[in-house]
Amino acid sequence: MSHSERTLLGPGPSNPYPEVQEAAARPLLGHLDPEFLQVLDSVTEGLRAVFGTSNTLTFPVSGTGSAGMEAAFVNVTAPEDVVVVGVNGLFGERMCDVAGRCGATVVRVEAPWGTPLDPEAVLRAHPAPSVIAVVHAETSTGVRNDVAAIAAGKGDALLLADCVTSLGGTPVALDAWGVDLAYSATQKCLGVPPGLAPFSASERAEAALLARPRSWYLDLQQIRRYVVGEGARAYHHTAPTAMIVMLDAALRRIREEGLDEVWRRHEECGRSLQDGLEAMGLTLFAQQGHRLPQLTSVWVPEARLPDGLDEAAVRRLLLDRFGVEIGGGVGPFAGRVWRIGCMGHAARPRTVALLLAALEEVLT
Amino acid sequence: MSHSERTLLGPGPSNPYPEVQEAAARPLLGHLDPEFLQVLDSVTEGLRAVFGTSNTLTFPVSGTGSAGMEAAFVNVTAPEDVVVVGVNGLFGERMCDVAGRCGATVVRVEAPWGTPLDPEAVLRAHPAPSVIAVVHAETSTGVRNDVAAIAAGKGDALLLADCVTSLGGTPVALDAWGVDLAYSATQKCLGVPPGLAPFSASERAEAALLARPRSWYLDLQQIRRYVVGEGARAYHHTAPTAMIVMLDAALRRIREEGLDEVWRRHEECGRSLQDGLEAMGLTLFAQQGHRLPQLTSVWVPEARLPDGLDEAAVRRLLLDRFGVEIGGGVGPFAGRVWRIGCMGHAARPRTVALLLAALEEVLT
Numbered sequence: 001m002s003h004s005e006r007t008l009l010g011p012g013p014s015n016p017y018p019e020v021q022e023a024a025a026r027p028l029l030g031h032l033d034p035e036f037l038q039v040l041d042s043v044t045e046g047l048r049a050v051f052g053t054s055n056t057l058t059f060p061v062s063g064t065g066s067a068g069m070e071a072a073f074v075n076v077t078a079p080e081d082v083v084v085v086g087v088n089g090l091f092g093e094r095m096c097d098v099a100g101r102c103g104a105t106v107v108r109v110e111a112p113w114g115t116p117l118d119p120e121a122v123l124r125a126h127p128a129p130s131v132i133a134v135v136h137a138e139t140s141t142g143v144r145n146d147v148a149a150i151a152a153g154k155g156d157a158l159l160l161a162d163c164v165t166s167l168g169g170t171p172v173a174l175d176a177w178g179v180d181l182a183y184s185a186t187q188k189c190l191g192v193p194p195g196l197a198p199f200s201a202s203e204r205a206e207a208a209l210l211a212r213p214r215s216w217y218l219d220l221q222q223i224r225r226y227v228v229g230e231g232a233r234a235y236h237h238t239a240p241t242a243m244i245v246m247l248d249a250a251l252r253r254i255r256e257e258g259l260d261e262v263w264r265r266h267e268e269c270g271r272s273l274q275d276g277l278e279a280m281g282l283t284l285f286a287q288q289g290h291r292l293p294q295l296t297s298v299w300v301p302e303a304r305l306p307d308g309l310d311e312a313a314v315r316r317l318l319l320d321r322f323g324v325e326i327g328g329g330v331g332p333f334a335g336r337v338w339r340i341g342c343m344g345h346a347a348r349p350r351t352v353a354l355l356l357a358a359l360e361e362v363l364t
Numbered sequence: 365m366s367h368s369e370r371t372l373l374g375p376g377p378s379n380p381y382p383e384v385q386e387a388a389a390r391p392l393l394g395h396l397d398p399e400f401l402q403v404l405d406s407v408t409e410g411l412r413a414v415f416g417t418s419n420t421l422t423f424p425v426s427g428t429g430s431a432g433m434e435a436a437f438v439n440v441t442a443p444e445d446v447v448v449v450g451v452n453g454l455f456g457e458r459m460c461d462v463a464g465r466c467g468a469t470v471v472r473v474e475a476p477w478g479t480p481l482d483p484e485a486v487l488r489a490h491p492a493p494s495v496i497a498v499v500h501a502e503t504s505t506g507v508r509n510d511v512a513a514i515a516a517g518k519g520d521a522l523l524l525a526d527c528v529t530s531l532g533g534t535p536v537a538l539d540a541w542g543v544d545l546a547y548s549a550t551q552k553c554l555g556v557p558p559g560l561a562p563f564s565a566s567e568r569a570e571a572a573l574l575a576r577p578r579s580w581y582l583d584l585q586q587i588r589r590y591v592v593g594e595g596a597r598a599y600h601h602t603a604p605t606a607m608i609v610m611l612d613a614a615l616r617r618i619r620e621e622g623l624d625e626v627w628r629r630h631e632e633c634g635r636s637l638q639d640g641l642e643a644m645g646l647t648l649f650a651q652q653g654h655r656l657p658q659l660t661s662v663w664v665p666e667a668r669l670p671d672g673l674d675e676a677a678v679r680r681l682l683l684d685r686f687g688v689e690i691g692g693g694v695g696p697f698a699g700r701v702w703r704i705g706c707m708g709h710a711a712r713p714r715t716v717a718l719l720l721a722a723l724e725e726v727l728t
Binding site: 002003004005006008010012013015016021024025026027028029030031032033034035036039062063064065066067069070094097098101102185187193194195212213214215216217235236237238239240241242243245316319325330 | 366367368369370372374376377379380385388389390391392393394395396397398399400403426427428429430431433434458461462465466549551557558559576577578579580581599600601602603604605606607609680683689694
């Protein structure tokens with residue numbers, strides 16, 4: 001049993017860094033092993049660096065990015081709390097659903113998919129929300145929202161930011177911006193398989209944690225006693241040790257390459273991909289000036305699809321012929337947009353060149 | 365960066381099967397890749413075999429065993445529902461906490477730690493509970509509870525069973541017993557790193573699923589549209605593909621060895637370990653006739669600890685000198701009991717021999 005080698009240029013997962021593949025082969029450690037606890041401390045330090053924070057409560061949630069989203073909301077949202085959510089894509093929609101299940105009164109502030117949120121509109125939406133929530137990098141559209149501008153006007157609210165597709169790819173600066181709760185995912189720009197949700201909470205957020213949130217599994221005060229290395233480690237749930245060892249390898253790799261250089265590499269590859277697509281005559285979906293380099297959305301060129309093939313068949317052809325995975329659109333843009341990621345280890349000139357060449361060959 | 369090789373004989377994680385280590389090195393697949401979806405289908409088939417069920421909704425939850433527990437309760441428990449919970453260890457206690465956070469009225473039926481639940485007492489506890497919940501193999505004590513006897517008298521209630529430490533080590537037969545909701549974990553007898561919670565729900569449980577459970581991440585009706593291969597796969601959250609590929613390798617390994625043979629191997633190793641500990645003059649903790657082979661609890665022999673070392677220091681000595689991890693006690697038995705697992709790949713005569721020899725050398 002083996003399987004094909006893929007160049008993963010969809011919206012995630014991306015190809016892991018080689019150091020992560022190497023770490024995957026190491027012998028397994030227990031969650032209370034002193035050697036593993038050193039790895040966990042190293043991961044929390046590495047996450048603070050990429051998140052741009054000194055928050056004590058910084059660690060990987062034992063689930064995928066959406067578990068990070070749920071952990072963020074469920075620990076600070078009591079029934080009837082007012083939560084303002086910026087919605088300009090699928091993950092803003094998801095935030096409304098998650099906050100609603102916590103019993104919150106959700107105030108939606110919308111912008112059309114493909115355009116950024118208006119920070120002023122988000123800040124004007126309610127006079128005294130307990131939480132303002134926005135997606136930094138909308139994976140569904142390839143748009144960057146201005147988290148810094150929204151955080152600057154948050155007032156007494158907690159600012160909650162989805163950094164799933166931004167972390168490790170483009171600048172994130174929780175402390176400088178004033179973000180109180182942030183989560184990400186390992187399978188995007190961090191270059192690790194899916195399964196963990198890097199997470200960080202400010203002191204203000206910690207002070208607002210519910211004593212007994214609806215979720216036992218995601219109860220931050222209980223998890224804190226294990227992940228924060230102050231004295232004895234209290235068992236809460238068994239940490240996914242193999243995944244955390246892989247995340248450590250990625251964070252060390254990013255530190256060695258240099259965070260500025262990693263961001264530059266993502267920026268360069270994304271721009272080069274977007275220029276290349278436009279040079280082929282394709283039309284980018286996300287509004288100019290607000291495009292993410294690590295996640296490019298482009299209109300499906302209907303007139304140039306090969307005879308008898310729809311856009312899904314073309315993606316399948318790229319996969320079967322070149323081993324290249326790209327993503328389709330979601331929500332109202334399913335079947336109409338492609339999403340192409342250049343994230344983590346896949347953010348390289350050679351993957352951009354491969355994708356453009358393969359697309360050129362497939363399209364008529 | 366590497367780390368030490370361990371023989372993992374604690375309460376989990378156990379050492380992965382070699383086939384799992386091999387699978388960890390394979391190239392990563394995306395969660396919608398046709399090759400990955402074949403792996404997912406293979407995993408659901410393999411899980412049905414070890415769970416002893418034909419339940420359609422059988423899949424790995426994207427979290428550790430406690431996420432499986434939360435998924436089981438949160439999808440069927442509405443506020444004011446009566447939930448009867450058998451409590452004879454830490455994980456029965458945890459069930460009460462999780463059910464309570466769902467708003468349930470929890471009826472506890474206790475038995476002393478180290479002894480099994482009385483099935484009649486569990487069944488008599490309430491005339492019409494909506495859920496009866498029990499732990500099959502109590503990892504905190506090494507005791508097996510009689511799930512079959514409790515399931516046989518469940519009436520109109522749903523029977524919910526924690527199979528975290530039993531699955532893949534001792535017989536589990538959801539359909540024959542009449543269990544409606546069951547969850548497990550990968551890092552015990554299945555021989556996979558921690559990070560997934562195998563899960564299964566009967567048709568009766570599916571009919572009782574809440575339309576909008578408190579958890580978005582663990583919403584079974586939404587997850588079903590992705591994991592059950594009937595037509596298009598609806599994206600819910602990004603499946604932890606690398607972990608699922610590892611679980612597939614373990615389930616194939618178990619199928620090749622034969623489930624009966626795997627159970628026999630666990631039984632043989634556990635009995636041999638327990639006989640060996642008693643031959644050394646140590647006293648087993650769990651009541652005779654109700655002991656799990658895969659998880660042995662033994663009183664710490666205070667009089668035989670080396671001068672100046674407490675039980676935790678002895679465990680540390682086993683780790684440093686022999687690379688052998690065993691577990692301490694929890695709850696009221698912290699510092700008083702050791703827990704020794706022989707699970708998955710670690711259920712072998714050579715690990716039993718190593719543990720007994722190492723302990724013999726360390727104790728006075």
